[in-house]
Amino acid sequence: MAGTVLEGRSLTQNARLRCDVCIVGSGAGGATAARVLARAGLSVVVLEAGGNNRKDHFTMQEHEVYPLLYQEAMRRATADLSIGILQGRTLGGGTVVNWTTSFRTPEHVLEHWRDRYGLTALTPAALEPHFAEMEGRLGVYEVPDEQINANNRKLWEGAGALGWERTRLRRNVRGCRQIGYCGMGCPFDAKQSALVTLLPDALAAGATVVTDCDIRRLRLAGGRVTAVEGHFHHPEAGDRGTGFDLVVEAEICIVAGGAINSPALLLRSELPDPHDRLGRRTFLHPVAAAIGHFADAISPWSGVPQSVSCHHFVRRPEGMGFFLExxxxxxxxxxxxxxxxxxxxREAMEHLGHTAASLAILVDGFDPSEPGGTVTLHDDGAPRLDYPHTPRLQEGIRAGIEASTRLLLAAGATRVLTPHEPPVSITRETELPRLAFAPTGPNLVRLFSAHQMGGCGMGADPAESVVNSDLCHHSIPNLYVMDGAVLPTSLGVNPQFTIYGLVHRAATQLALRANAVKMD
Amino acid sequence: MTLDRRTVLVRGLWGGLLLAAGGSTFLALRPSARVELPPEPLHALSPAHFAILLAVVTRCVPPPASTPATCRDTVVRLDTTLAQADARTRNDLLRLLGLLDNALAGFLLDGESTPFSRLDAAAQDAVLERWRLSRFALRRTGYQALRRLAATHFYADPAAQRAIGYPGPPVGVQ
Incomplete structure (x- = not known):
């Protein structure tokens, strides 16, 4: 029986629903869980804070789509504004707005998780069928040479000239028209986001999807979650409430609002947290971007957004690693x-058509000196994220900016501008030592994050984690977290497929257990 | 001008004296500049806020050559954004604008007793530069908030985008 999509903003009364599984969030994690569990015959309700935005809403006008599709109208940031945070909020979550890069979890990361966090079940062999299933459903392919646009071509050529490791990326798109607007939602439905794949699969299997839901808390009784509570709002109008409430009673609750939002929901719900782990170890892959001016036209807004990467520096013995995209x-x-x-x-803007960017993406969370960020709550219950600029991070930023600058110069840039306040202008390699005198620290180097991870970390030890490797809460047996919040470290690669793989594995096992309980 | 600990302390003491003498009221209440307001009503900004933001946008993102996009239209868009933002974000921004234009705060920290919005362009740039590179993290945060809002709202205007050679979405897609 086909399920339905309800738009909360249109409802004119309070809503009470009952189901086997209530999933809070419809992004990579939530949509994967919904597909698996609905297909297993469980009754599933998916709640999404954002709107029911479809390709007709993806107008490719930044000022129109960013408020529709991103958290806090794309103004989300750390509390001190030192790291801007690009994070999706719409039906399908971040999968609707990401740049489609599709990496499996690196084996050395899984090894680190096994050794450090006791996650012995998460072997490459154990995850293989789950990655394969998701890659098949989402149309993952390796970008052919002819799809590398001028912006990525500079990165490819610069890395090649310097003898640095470089690779072509894989991405989840079918029939790409290469117009370059992935970050604003694909107007052709070519991007294989959850919106056009996993959620339709879940709906076809009978799931109910409700948009425009501001989920405020989980209701607990007897050591279990008994219901999810929230209210309906207008997500494109400052989250103004409609005046109507929502309660979903469920046997199983899956929180999948993404890093930052998921720990915030658990904090608002005042769940037991005896070891003070909720919201801790939030990682961001902080990004420092250098821009290069080229004599030839780049048109960096056009073409496949990301088609190559350079992981030459991803494991630096001297400090925090980084990769370039x-x-x-x-x-x-x-x-x-x-x-x-x-x-x-004004001058930088006038050069935009001749500009290529190299992002140095810092791999945070692997060294004992890196606490990561901490999610707490504002007085109004909204999440607040503080992220420390440790000496290790600052050293990594310096190294990453220098590598990006060298790469862009090697690719033929006539000038490189760094993300410092004010930008340092470099025109030849002999000027690189000037970077040592550039300022460091919060809001003296512009940073942003497109990858949010952690805050409800998984691990074998309840004293230092929130969920186990099955993504089940350590002390609440019917509560799961299935999104990027469970990652105990960052990854060194774009995270969407790690989330797909981990959640597909956990949801498949949960479906078996839940159906066994129903049959008893 | 550099701002060392002694400078802050001395200015703080001097500010205390002013406070005692009632001079603070005079400085704190020095009015913002008056500028011509848009014909349509403002939703979140007061006339003073409008004047302060117009100065910020003009200094942070001067328009490219030969574009009809204006800083005034940018502030009108900002007013709409703020009206739709959550209360915490809106109030934070309005307080920030008030602090930027507060003559007493400017005098105590920088020796500048004229509200930001009433300064000439070079002096406004100097104030913004002090905030941008301030040793006080809160001032750097404030500068970042202002410049990002100014820049993102100015270049939201299709006319500004055309002026820098951005073609916009491919024709005929929608």
């Missing part, structure tokens, strides 16, 4: 990202 540059995103002021800002 390109980024699509559209005017609003670019204007807010660069650190120029006044006439220098």
């Amino acid at each position: 390109a980024a699509p540059l559209h005017p609003v995103l670019f204007a807010g990202a660069i650190t120029a002021h006044g006439a220098q800002h």
Whole structure:
């Protein structure tokens, strides 16, 4: 029986629902769980804070789509604004707005998790069928050479000239038209986001999806979650409430609101947290971007956004690792990202068509000196994220900016501008030592994050984690967290497929257990 | 101008004297600049806030050559954004604008007793530069908030996008 999509903003009365499984969040984690569990015959309700936005809403106008599709109208950031946070909020979550890069979890990361966090079940062999299933459903392919746009071509050529490791990426798209607007939602439904794949699968299996839900807390009784409570709102209008409430009673609750939101929901619900782990160890893959000006036209807004990467520095013995990727540059995103002021800002904008960007993406969370960020709550219950700029992070940022600068120069840039306040302008390699005198610290180097991880970390030891490797809460047996919040470290690769793989594995096992209980 | 600990302390003491003498009221209440307001009503900004933000946008993101996009239209868009933002975000931004234009705060920290919005362009740039590179993290945060809002709202205007050679979405897609 086909399920339904209810738009909370249109409802004119309070809603009471009952189901086997209530899933809070419809992104990579929530949608995967919904597909698996609905297909297993369980009654599933998926709740999404964002709107029921479809390809007709993806107008490719930044000022129109960012408020529709991103957390806090794309103004989400750490509390001190030192790291801007790009995170999706719409039906399908971050899968609707990501740049489609699809990596499996690196084996050395799984090894670290086994050795450090006791996650012995998460072997490459154990995850293989889950990755394969999701890659098949989501149309993952390796980008052919002819789809590498000028922006990514500079990264490819620069890495090649320097003898650095480089690789072509895999991505989840079918029939890509290469227009370059992935970050604003694909207007052709070519991107194989959850919106056009996993959620339709779940709906076909009978799931109910409710959008425009502001989930405030989980109701607990007898050591179990008994219901999910929230209210309906208008997500595109400052989350103004409609005046109507929602309660979903469920046998099983899956929290999948993404890193930052998931720990915030558990904090608002005042769950037991004897070891103070909720919200801790939030990782961001902090990004420092250098931009290169080229004599030839780049048109960095056009073409496949990410098609190559350079992982040459991902495991640096001398400090925090980083990897390099390109980024699509559209005017609003670019204007807010660069650190120029006044006439220098205007000049940088006027060069946009001849600009390529190299992102140095810092791999946080692997060294004992890295606590990561901490999610707490504002007085109104909204999440607050504080992220420390440790000496190790600052050293990594310096190294990453220098590598990006060298790469862009090697690719033929006539000038490179760094993300410092103010930007350092470098025109030749002999000027690189000037970077040592550039300022460091919060809001003296512009950073952002497109990958949010942690805050409800998984591990074998309840004293240092929130969920186990089955993604089940250590002390509440019918509560699961199935999203990027469970990652105990960052990854060194784009995280969407790690989330798909881990959640597909956990949801498959949960379906077996839940159906066994129903049959008893 | 550098701002060392002694400077802060001395200015703090001097500020205390002013406070005692009632001078603070005079400085704290020095009015913002008056500028021509848009014909349509403002939703979140007061006329003073509008004047302060107009100065911020003009200094942070001067328009590219030969574009009809204006900083005034940018502030109107910002007013709409703020009206739709959650109360905490809106109030934080309005307080930030008030602090930027507060003559007493400017005098105590920088020796500048004229509200930001009433300064000439070079002096406004100097104030923003002090905030941008301040040793006080809160001032750097404030500067970042202002410049990002200014820049993202200015380049939300299709006319500004065309002026820098951005073609916009491919024709005929929707």
